Amino acid sequence: MATSVGHRCLGLLHGVAPWRSSLHPCEITALSQSLQPLRKLPFRAFRTDARKIHTAPARTMFLLRPLPILLVTGGGYAGYRQYEKYRERELEKLGLEIPPKLAGHWEVALYKSVPTRLLSRAWGRLNQVELPHWLRRPVYSLYIWTFGVNMKEAAVEDLHHYRNLSEFFRRKLKPQARPVCGLHSVISPSDGRILNFGQVKNCEVEQVKGVTYSLESFLGPRMCTEDLPFPPAASCDSFKNQLVTREGNELYHCVIYLAPGDYHCFHSPTDWTVSHRRHFPGSLMSVNPGMARWIKELFCHNERVVLTGDWKHGFFSLTAVGATNVGSIRIYFDRDLHTNSPRHSKGSYNDFSFVTHTNREGVPMRKGEHLGEFNLGSTIVLIFEAPKDFNFQLKTGQKIRFGEALGSL
Numbered sequence: 001m002a003t004s005v006g007h008r009c010l011g012l013l014h015g016v017a018p019w020r021s022s023l024h025p026c027e028i029t030a031l032s033q034s035l036q037p038l039r040k041l042p043f044r045a046f047r048t049d050a051r052k053i054h055t056a057p058a059r060t061m062f063l064l065r066p067l068p069i070l071l072v073t074g075g076g077y078a079g080y081r082q083y084e085k086y087r088e089r090e091l092e093k094l095g096l097e098i099p100p101k102l103a104g105h106w107e108v109a110l111y112k113s114v115p116t117r118l119l120s121r122a123w124g125r126l127n128q129v130e131l132p133h134w135l136r137r138p139v140y141s142l143y144i145w146t147f148g149v150n151m152k153e154a155a156v157e158d159l160h161h162y163r164n165l166s167e168f169f170r171r172k173l174k175p176q177a178r179p180v181c182g183l184h185s186v187i188s189p190s191d192g193r194i195l196n197f198g199q200v201k202n203c204e205v206e207q208v209k210g211v212t213y214s215l216e217s218f219l220g221p222r223m224c225t226e227d228l229p230f231p232p233a234a235s236c237d238s239f240k241n242q243l244v245t246r247e248g249n250e251l252y253h254c255v256i257y258l259a260p261g262d263y264h265c266f267h268s269p270t271d272w273t274v275s276h277r278r279h280f281p282g283s284l285m286s287v288n289p290g291m292a293r294w295i296k297e298l299f300c301h302n303e304r305v306v307l308t309g310d311w312k313h314g315f316f317s318l319t320a321v322g323a324t325n326v327g328s329i330r331i332y333f334d335r336d337l338h339t340n341s342p343r344h345s346k347g348s349y350n351d352f353s354f355v356t357h358t359n360r361e362g363v364p365m366r367k368g369e370h371l372g373e374f375n376l377g378s379t380i381v382l383i384f385e386a387p388k389d390f391n392f393q394l395k396t397g398q399k400i401r402f403g404e405a406l407g408s409l
Contacts, residue, residue, distance in 0.1 A: 102211065103295050112301065116284040116324050117340055123325045124340075124375060127166040136160050140168055147261025153177040169264050170373050178263075180368035184393065184405035187367060189269040189318065190380055191262040191401050195289060197392050200251040200383065203240045207255060208289060213297040215239055219306055219317065219383070220278050220349055245314040249385045254392070254406055257289060258377040265373045266380055267402055268365035269318065272311035275362035277334055277352045280304050281344035287323040287379045299381065303339060305329050305372075309362055314385035320372060321379040328375040333363055368403060382406075 103111075131139060140159045144151060151157050155172040162168040181187050196206045204212040216239040240251055258264065282303040285291065292298055303322035310316055320329045322339060329339045336352060344350070354362045365371065392407040394400070 101294070108295055108301070111285055111295075112283050117303075117342075120284050120325050120340055121342075124166070124328055127169070127375065128164050130163045131165075133160060136162065139165070143168070144261075147259065149261045153263075166375060169375055171263075172265070173263060178401060178403040180403040181405045184408035186270050186382075186384075186406045186408065188256065188400045188402055188404050188406055189371065189382070190256060190258055190266040192256040192258040192380070192399075193289070194394050194396055194398050194400055195255040195257050195292060195379075196396060197254040197394050197406075198252065200240060200253050203238055205253050205381075205383070207297075207299055208292045211293055211296055213300050215243075215383070217297065217300045218304075218319070218381070219308070220280070243315045243383075244385050245310075246385070248388060249314055250388050250390070251315075252382075252384055252386055252390060252392075252407075254382045254394070256380045256382075256400065257287065257292075258374065258379065259288075260377040262377055263402060264376065265402075266318075266320065266371055268367055268369045268371050269382060269406065270311055270316065271365070271367050272309050272316045273362045273364050274307050274309040274333075275353065275355050276308045277331070277337065277354070278306040278308070278349055279337060279339065279344075279352075280306070280349045281339075281341070282322075282347075284322055284324050284340065287321060299379065303329075305331060305337065305339065307331070311384065313387060316384040317382070318371070319381040319383070320374070321381060322374075323376075323378045325376050329372065329378075330374075331372040332370055 137159045140162065143149065143165075151159075153173050155174050156162075159168075162171065195208050198206070200215060203215045205215050205218065206212050222239070222242045244251055258266075280303060283301045285295065285298065285302055287298060287302065295301070299319075299321050304319050306317060306319045308315070308317040320331075322329055329337075331337050334352070338344075387409060390407055390409055393405045394407070400406075
């Protein structure tokens with residue numbers, strides 16, 4: 001029955017109707033009108049077992065669209081990554097230690113190919129657009145609710161005071177909101193979460209447990225001796241030994257991650273003198289703990305500003321690491337610093353010395369003094385020299401606030 005009807009339909013389309021007399025004229029008219037749109041399709045014929053079959057070209061049935069395929073593929077990969085993170089969290093709840101699963105070279109290269117620097121510059125310009133007075137409260141309230149911001153600590157609690165998102169991100173705190181600990185020699189320079197801390201061993205630093213990066217790649221090659229406020233050690237058989245200037249001392253590190261809802265300014269962690277700045281233009285990949293566990297040497301890939309100098313126990317450095325939408329890193333006393341600039345190419349670095357003929361000391365910083373700011377959230381890395389009996393007062397993963405103790409002798 002179906003075959004008979006099909007032949008009749010094809011006959012109507014091509015003007016062949018040997019069975020016309022078998023249908024009522026009204027049926028013929030109705031069938032012809034219903035099949036009229038099909039006459040416009042470009043049909044082509046081929047033979048299968050001596051039977052002629054008419055089909056429309058495949059291009060009219062299916063169009064290959066790269067964007068939907070890319071979105072589906074990317075969405076599927078993102079979903080897979082989220083499932084992996086969920087499984088890791090569940091295993092961690094059971095007390096099982098999960099070995100880090102590092103990204104392959106192609107995954108890192110694919111991530112780095114994303115124009116995060118351009119996107120971050122666009123985000124920065126968007127943040128500087130002045131919001132209408134009536135729109136400020138709903139926009140900032142959504143941000144506060146999303147990231148858990150405590151506005152009671154802000155120097156200005158009135159949301160209408162902040163003209164744009166950039167001013168809101170860089171809001172100042174009330175003076176009493178962050179008391180500076182005077183009993184310990186090193187304090188936290190910012191609010192955040194402790195990702196890792198401890199002694200530097202074998203010139204490798206842990207960004208998170210089990211995932212390391214090269215100390216020399218992170219800080220760059222050692223400065224010239226004449227630029228240093230102190231001479232390097234006589235026996236330099238490794239980069240680490242070049243940083244340790246006094247016998248019996250060790251090199252320590254501490255990594256603090258600033259979430260988007262944290263206080264965005266950072267301060268001096270101790271009394272020290274800044275003698276040199278090194279700026280590394282680079283990628284602006286996310287530096288959240290999940291990415292830090294996934295991409296080896298993540299901090300070495302990203303744009304960063306390394307401040308080096310000395311404190312009472314020798315070498316001391318503070319590094320501000322940029323991230324996605326955090327292309328802007330500002331150091332208050334360094335007006336020549338311009339981060340995430342198109343004129344700077346990745347894979348290089350530029351140096352600036354604060355030691356001059358008129359200022360042989362550099363820039364003195366007091367513990368707790370304002371040092372700089374991010375435009376969103378990012379990471380602070382401290383690497384410093386101290387005696388072997390230096391002890392951290394920390395736990396991995398703990399929340400910390402600016403002014404609280406990191407460690408002491």
